[in-house]
Amino acid sequence: METVVQYSKIAALSVALLGAALSTTALASDQDLGVLGPTWEIVEPDMRLAIVAEAHGVDWDSVNEHLAGQAQNHTRDIPDWFVPIAEHTETHFVDPSYTLGEDIEALKRQPDGTYQWGVIYEAGTKVNPLKHIQPENWLLVVDLRADDQRELAMTLKARHPANLTVIVTAGDPGSLASDLGQAVYFAEEWHFDRLGITHTPSLAGVRDSHPDVIEVTHFAYPYDVTTLEEHLP
Template sequence: MRTLYTIGFIAMTLCTSLPARAGDLGAYGPTFEIIETDLLRDILSKLRKAESDGRIDDLNRKFADATRKRVENPPPVPGIVTTVKARTWLYDPSIVVPETLADDKGRVFARKGERINPLERLPTYNKVLVFIDGRDTRQVEFAVNQSRKFGQDRTVLILVNGSPMGTMRARKQVFYFDQLGTLTTKFGITQVPATVSKEGLVLRVREVGL
């Protein structure tokens, strides 16, 4: 963002430093009135036409089918492979508060520049995140064994590939999916199976070899 501001400032500086000259530049072609289409109005118009044509039910079915397929088989998280070489590291979840924050009554609970570690404020946090490729039977077994070891209420099973719904039905327990690779990117995970668990005031990340 700072780069954009810098470029904008330079551009404004250059523009204001140039001498202003007024004059008749002549006609270079026909001019037309700019007409902007109201996007929402355009969408509603198309929906009304589809309804009047009797196609709205068909569109609803196609939308529902597309949504169902995406839920059943989300796009795999790119760049994740089966663990070749096991490794482990620590992840510090601390953040620097970008601006002073207050509640609806004006009471400040975080000041700008303050470094906050969420684990200090959540002393009872004990979740174990388990990342797997749902297409690999060995990894699914590993995840289920982890949930038996730590308890289903404590273990969060997360797929990076495969069908979370299908795996859930087959194993009779909850599986999530790392949409857009948000969590694996945050923790730097590139191999699965992998686990993330609390270790003091940091998180221990492990890419496990089976």
């Protein structure tokens, strides 16, 4: 028993010393240990103060006026497409099919009712989007720098507000949209690459009699609204 007690005293002393050491360490972590080596004042400006000072000298009314002007004139500043004006009337047909360069994957329903990712179209497959969706509207593509084409767009769109979309290759589409009270769109590269638009003015669309191709007709001057209407479905 004496040996056991002796060991117990040693154990108690060890615990006490460990606790004291931990307390000392904990207290030391909160103490200011002073500075070692030279120090310098921070000379870099406070960026928050610099931003406030910079903003304080700005004429915000002038900035807002400039931004509003940019927004109002945005459609005037869109770069023009250089598309020739048609010298004769001609119709051609465009096959919009393309060949997939890589597999197309999607969730496929399994026999047990679950879904798993799988290939639905393999690379190399030729796809015609017109087999899956048919556009409802026809496109009228015009160059607004030519006054006669602008007038043509105004008249034809007024007669066919629902099934005709006006596409502008050059000029200010915003001005025409304001006059029409309807949306007017600026031409994009795919109108030429995929739809085969080569001249203005042109009508482009899909007929029920030729559902797999896009019919594109460009018209020579002088422009007759009735003639163009005969090409609409």
